[in-house]
Amino acid sequence: MSLLPTQMRPLPYRKPTEGRDYWVVDDALPDPGAVRARCLARTEWELGYPYTGEVWPGMRAIPALLDGELAALDAKVCQLTGAKKVWVEQTEAGIRLNHNCVQVVGSTEGAVKPHTDSSNLCRYAAVLYLNPDVPEQCGTSFFRQRMPTGQLGGNIVMPPHRNLAEALGNRFVQPNSFVEDVRVAYRFNRLLVYKANLIHSATAYWGLETAAKRMAAVFFWMA
Template sequence: MPPQPPPPRMPAALPVLPYRKPTKGRDYWVLDDVLPDADAVRERCLAKDDWVRGHPYTSEAWPGLRAMPGLEPAELARVERLVRKATGAGELWVQRAPGGGTLNHNCVQVVGEGESEPRPHTDSRALCRYAAVLYLNPHVPKDCGTSFYRQSLPGGRLGGNVVQAPHNNLVEALGTRFVSPDAFTEDVRVPHRYNRLLLYNANLVHSATGYTGRTLEEKRMTAVFFWMA
């Protein structure tokens, strides 16, 4: 009998994360009507001419368009007062990234249909404790909000959704950047609503639920924030 090729190697099983059911008021907070004049903020963002382009227009991993800053100092101070009140944090600050750089904090992101899909991830524990997204398009469908995810394991079992020490992010916790598209399943969905701030513990696995629109005016527009506390 001629030599047989070795059997295909089964992919290594991913580590199973701890699970903590995302609970409103403990793990995430939904704050509506955050800005007194969200329309003015949106118009200012639409008028920007300094957008940086991401995927699929460049080799960047992040999608769509970005520009900074999103909110003016007084607007940002109002948001931070609400965040401190919701979380009980005495102080918020923006952590410096390695090498002295800054996070994409107070950054406007515009992503449309076909430019990305849900990408479950966590934000870095080394750089932020809380993250938040402010929805800035009144015409976006409710199913383009934000979802929290948990692991979907072989045999229909469910895994966890939290990155804990000694790991700082999901890639470190799983030991790989590449996972199958069905490695996570949606757990809790927060609908999109104009002028809503969704604030959450940054070590929870999360993603935009979906994207919409073909033009700058139609696409999902958000401002994102990252704080230590």
């Protein structure tokens, strides 16, 4: 059945639960200050919105963590999720997600954008917060649908769909189509790991100067 523009199919719902659907680790890195300083010292960045026609905001660069730091993070994700192994997936055409990528986004550069990550490329995703001066309200939120009737809908993309647009049946829906369900606060050196098929977004962005902006490293694993 085809949908009218901005209509969406209802999704299944399961309340995001810590320890089952997402995991929070404080003091994740032994020396987060060194990682932050290394990121701030970078001179080459890829620019997104509003500086280019890209849909992703602010600026980003790879890698965020060094090999040893990343290996420790991989081991932590396996411990948390129970996965025997995690790896970075790519398609036959060589397409892969921006794993181990530091993102710096200011208050005027980004907005809340509920989405899921591509299930054909990752099962788990994570964000590592890297600015000690960003307020707690700039963390990560999980969302669920708000149907046109006002009834609350689901929050999970299931096979055969690979992303939120496929599951909804439309790439563009009404701006009020999602409502915040669970929020995880931004805290320096906090790692949030979550199932990538949950609808989520940065809760808010912060800052005008580079050093003041919301800095976070993002990761995507298949398992």
